[in-house]
Each structure stands twice: as C-alpha cells, then as structure tokens.
Amino acid sequence: MTEQAGGDPLFQSQDPIFNRKELLHVGHVPEEDRIVGRDDEIQSVAAEIGAITRGDPPNNVMIYGKTGTGKSLISRHVATRARDAAEDNEIDCDVLYVDCSEANTETRATRQLALSLADQTSYDDHIPVRGVGTMEYYQHIWSILEEFFDSVIVILDEIDKLDNSNILMQLSRAREARKTDTYIGVIGISNKVQYRETLDERIDSSFGHRELFFHPYDAAQLREIMRNREDAFQPDVLEDGTIELCAALAAKKHGDARKAIEILKEAGELARRTTSEAVSERHIKQAQEVAEINRIEELTSGATVHAKLALYALASCIVTGDRETYKTREIYERYADICELVATDPITENGLYRQLKEQAFLGVIESEKTGGGRSQGSYLLHRLVTDPKHIVKAVRRDDSLGELPPYDKLTDTDGSTRGRVDLSTFS
Ligand SMILES: Nc1ncnc2c1ncn2[C@@H]1O[C@H](COP(=O)(O)OP(=O)(O)OP(=O)(O)O)[C@@H](O)[C@H]1O
Ligand SMILES: [Mg+2]
Known part of the structure; x- marks a missing residue:
C-alpha cells in the first residue's frame, strides 16, 4: 500500500515508478512468506538446531556460502521459528545474534551477548559497558542463561571477522565445564570456506559441528525472489x-x-x-x-595486496593475450613481474594459488581443473567472470599499491613485448 504523508498535497504526489520501495532496500528483511527458493536449506538448518524444540541439545553448525545466498536470512528465520516452537512446548529459549564484523573481538562479542541477554530478562546485576574483561562478561552470560533459559541459539554472523575464536570453545564447553545447564547451539556463518582451517585444533574439536553450504541462486530462484x-x-x-x-x-x-x-x-x-x-x-x-x-x-576491497596483484596479473594476461583462461603458473609469472615493478616481495606460487582459490570462492574468478594429457598431469585454469576493466578499476583504487605498471611496459623474459593495450580503457 502506498503511504500518503498527511494532508499536505506537496507530499501526496504518487511516485510514478515505486509503490513500496522499502521492499528493495539493502537492509530489508523479507517477511516469512517472501522467503523463497531455500526450502532445502531451511530444512537442513532446522535439522541441526531443531532438537531444542523438544528440550534436547542442538548441534552446532557452520554455514558457508558466497555473499547474498541467504545465509544470514535463513539462519535468523529458522532460529526464530525454533525458539517459537520451543516456547510452544514450554521450553524457555532465546535467540542471540552477533554481527562479528562489528563485534570483532571476544570482548565486544561477549559484551553484546551479555547485554542483550540482560535486556530480555529481569536480570538485575549491573553489566558494565567499559573497564571489564571478557571473563566478567562470560560470568554474566552464564548467570543469565542459568537463571532464565533452558536453551539458547547463538548466531555468530561473519564469524571469520572475529580476531580469535575462543568464544566457540567457551560456548560449546559451557555445560561440560559446569558453567551452566542451558543448552547452547551455535550457528556460525562465513563466506570464507577456508575459515575452518584457521581454527585452532583444540577449538575445532570441542566445537564439533556440522557444515552446510549454501549455493548461489539459479535464475529460477532469483526470478521467484x-x-x-x-x-x-x-x-x-x-x-x-x-x-x-x-x-x-x-x-x-x-x-x-x-x-x-x-x-x-x-x-x-x-x-x-x-x-x-x-x-x-x-x-x-x-x-x-x-x-x-x-x-x-x-x-x-577486503582482499590482500597479493590477491589484488594476482587479479591484476590475470586481467593483464587476458587483455594482452589471445585467451580467456590462464594457468596458475602463467598468472604467477605475470604477477612476479608486476611485483618487481612495484617493489613488492612476491609470495610463493603455492601462496598465490591459495589466493586465487579464495577469489574463485568469492566469485571474482572461475577456476577449472583440466587434464593436461598423459604426461602433463592436471592443472587449474583461471578466468575472470567479469570484464577485465572492472578488475583493473577496482584494484587501482587501492592506494597502498601505489602506481601500478601499465601493461604494455611488461616484457617477456626473452625481451619481447607482451602485446599492447589501449590504456585509455583502464583509466
Ligand atoms: N531465499 C530468499 N528469499 C527472499 N529474499 C532473499 C532470499 N535470500 C536472500 N534474500 C534477500 O537477499 C538479502 C541478502 O541475503 P543474506 O543477507 O541472507 O545473504 P548472506 O548469504 O548472509 O550474504 P553475506 O555473505 O553477504 O552476508 C536478504 O536480506 C534478502 O533481502
Ligand atoms: Mg550475511
């Protein structure tokens, strides 16, 4: 329905294009009946945390997937439904949401958890906002959980932004360590699939979790959305x-x-x-x-200097060469040349390979394994999923890279020029 602003005709002229533009705002969270195309994912998340609705312990779960695949939306949706279902069964349950890109330290994250728990209950102990450490916040968290809740679901969104993952261990060991009897289920969300590798082994084993992968939407699902x-x-x-x-x-x-x-x-x-x-x-x-x-x-914008230079190198290969796809080795050689020209120490070829994999996961490039024939073994071929000029524009925005060399100044080891490009297309 169109909202009309009072009786002043100045504000009554109807927008000729939009009716309820707020439905298209970035931060808009769609109502339940507008979530479409994610039934399987909803079922999978529900299967992991659903036990709390019966008064049983939930599983911890990590959700991985590229940006915009519904990870945050579906997690909150399922967690809220689980809480409502638990409450219907007279189980006191709560859902806590932490955006770790903002609360990016253990202290900030625990403070937020403690404060939002206190907010929702009649807990009367004062929780200081400043001047106390993580341990004190944990104490408040355990006390509130113990006093008011049978179970709680903690969503740690963008978990890879946390400076350390101790919170995972604290939350998953709380019962075992006799801090509280409340069942705690954690939903961790990340768009970095390598996140798990960065977890300390101790934490990884105590957090013992399932992993779910959300795939990009296909055209039919996007149409429906x-x-x-x-x-x-x-x-x-x-x-x-x-x-x-x-x-x-x-x-x-x-x-x-x-x-x-x-x-x-x-x-x-x-x-x-x-x-x-x-x-x-x-x-x-x-x-x-x-x-x-x-x-x-x-x-x-969040990529390392080396990832950016690797993308720049791949863009350079594509623009100056006659192919769309390049091997890791070929990109590495171009990358090493660029590093030399900008006086940056190159990382190893294997290091660069990992950076390329990360970019492939993010969706900036596509990498495909190719059998190189009987004697050659298999290798990866990388291509850009977007116009090279977009990459070059984006990479050049990074001031820390200084003046990047123009492509037509790069020469092969035998001294020949590596093709020429019209630099005007890159300004
Ligand atoms: N299945 C869906 N049905 C309706 N709208 C959706 C659906 N999935 C995503 N959206 C819309 O896209 C927005 C982005 O989804 P969401 O925030 O869940 O992505 P994300 O996977 O968490 O991405 P990021 O990794 O960038 O945080 C949502 O706020 C919502 O407006
Ligand atoms: Mg998200």
Whole structure:
C-alpha cells in the first residue's frame, strides 16, 4: 500500500515508478512468506538446531556460502521459528545474534551477548559497558542463561571477522565445564570456506559441528525472489521480461539475491530519473553494469595486496593475450613481474594459488581443473567472470599499491613485448 504523508498535497504526489520501495532496500528483511527458493536449506538448518524444540541439545553448525545466498536470512528465520516452537512446548529459549564484523573481538562479542541477554530478562546485576574483561562478561552470560533459559541459539554472523575464536570453545564447553545447564547451539556463518582451517585444533574439536553450504541462486530462484517483491513497483510499471532478464543476468554473474534486488531497484531509479513510464530491459542492462563495478569493488576491497596483484596479473594476461583462461603458473609469472615493478616481495606460487582459490570462492574468478594429457598431469585454469576493466578499476583504487605498471611496459623474459593495450580503457 502506498503511504500518503498527511494532508499536505506537496507530499501526496504518487511516485510514478515505486509503490513500496522499502521492499528493495539493502537492509530489508523479507517477511516469512517472501522467503523463497531455500526450502532445502531451511530444512537442513532446522535439522541441526531443531532438537531444542523438544528440550534436547542442538548441534552446532557452520554455514558457508558466497555473499547474498541467504545465509544470514535463513539462519535468523529458522532460529526464530525454533525458539517459537520451543516456547510452544514450554521450553524457555532465546535467540542471540552477533554481527562479528562489528563485534570483532571476544570482548565486544561477549559484551553484546551479555547485554542483550540482560535486556530480555529481569536480570538485575549491573553489566558494565567499559573497564571489564571478557571473563566478567562470560560470568554474566552464564548467570543469565542459568537463571532464565533452558536453551539458547547463538548466531555468530561473519564469524571469520572475529580476531580469535575462543568464544566457540567457551560456548560449546559451557555445560561440560559446569558453567551452566542451558543448552547452547551455535550457528556460525562465513563466506570464507577456508575459515575452518584457521581454527585452532583444540577449538575445532570441542566445537564439533556440522557444515552446510549454501549455493548461489539459479535464475529460477532469483526470478521467484524478485517476483515476490513485484509490489515494490507501481502496477504495470515493470515491462514484461524485465524480471526474467534481471534474474538471468544475476544468475550468470553471481547468483547473489541481494545484488539481483539491487539491480532491480537501480533500474527503477534509472527509469524515474529519465522520466520513463516503465522499467524496460534497457534499464536493467544499464543497472547491471553499474552494479557489476560496485560488486567487484566490494569483493576485492577486503582482499590482500597479493590477491589484488594476482587479479591484476590475470586481467593483464587476458587483455594482452589471445585467451580467456590462464594457468596458475602463467598468472604467477605475470604477477612476479608486476611485483618487481612495484617493489613488492612476491609470495610463493603455492601462496598465490591459495589466493586465487579464495577469489574463485568469492566469485571474482572461475577456476577449472583440466587434464593436461598423459604426461602433463592436471592443472587449474583461471578466468575472470567479469570484464577485465572492472578488475583493473577496482584494484587501482587501492592506494597502498601505489602506481601500478601499465601493461604494455611488461616484457617477456626473452625481451619481447607482451602485446599492447589501449590504456585509455583502464583509466
Ligand atoms: N531465499 C530468499 N528469499 C527472499 N529474499 C532473499 C532470499 N535470500 C536472500 N534474500 C534477500 O537477499 C538479502 C541478502 O541475503 P543474506 O543477507 O541472507 O545473504 P548472506 O548469504 O548472509 O550474504 P553475506 O555473505 O553477504 O552476508 C536478504 O536480506 C534478502 O533481502
Ligand atoms: Mg550475511
């Protein structure tokens, strides 16, 4: 329904394109009936934590998946439903959510847990916000749990951003260590599949958890997700085929629901800015271009210098060469040249291989194993999933890299030039 602002006609003119634009906002959390295309994932998460609804201990679970695959949404959704179902069975249950990209130290995370537990109960001990350490926060957490709850689900979102993972051990050992009798189930979420490797063995074994992988959405699922929010637009404003096109483009690039919705919104904004009466395929295509540059920038903003140089090297190979795919070794050679030119110590080839794998997981590149024939063994071939110029633009934004060498100054070991590029395309 369109919200009308009071009686002042100045604010009553209807938006010609949007009806309920908030449905397309980045932070918007869809209502239950607007979550689509994730039934299996919902079932899997429910299977891990569902025991609490019967008064039994839940499993810990780690959810991995690329950005925009519904990890945060589905975790909160299932946890809340589990809590409601537990309460129907007269089990006192709570759901706690910590965004570890903000609460990125153990002290911050435990403080947030303690404060939100206190907030939801009549706990009357004062919890200081400053000047106390992690141990004191844990004490409050155990006391509140013991006094008020039979079970609790703790969602640690973006868990890889935590500076140490001791909290996992504390939470999973709390019963065993007789801190509390409350059952604690942890849902950890990360878009870095290597996260587990970084866990201390001690923590890994005490946290003993299941792992779930959320895959990118396909075109049909993205279509369904966007169809379910069509009422963000005025009736008949979306031309036939626009949602289908948007879904197809997003599925081909990344399968990220958040980005797909953003493209739809951006297309609406474009239509409005150009005073068009409808959102057409042309608007979707333009919006997609803008979104793609933003996406690569976001994805690479957290990458290491070496990952960025590796991407730069791959972009360079593609632009100056005659192929779309390159071996790790070939990228490494170009990368090493670039390192020399920018006076940076290169990492090893194996190190670079790991950085490329990380980028493949994030969806900036695609890596494919290829059999190299009987005597050659198999090797990985990497390609960019996006236009090299987007990569170059994004990498050049990183000031710490200083002045990156232009591609046409790079020469092969035999002294020949490695092809020329039109540098104007990269400025
Ligand atoms: N199955 C779905 N149905 C409806 N909307 C969805 C669905 N999945 C994702 N969305 C929309 O996309 C947004 C992003 O999803 P979510 O925050 O769960 O992604 P994520 O996997 O946690 O990504 P990140 O790794 O970037 O945190 C949601 O807020 C929601 O608006
Ligand atoms: Mg998330």
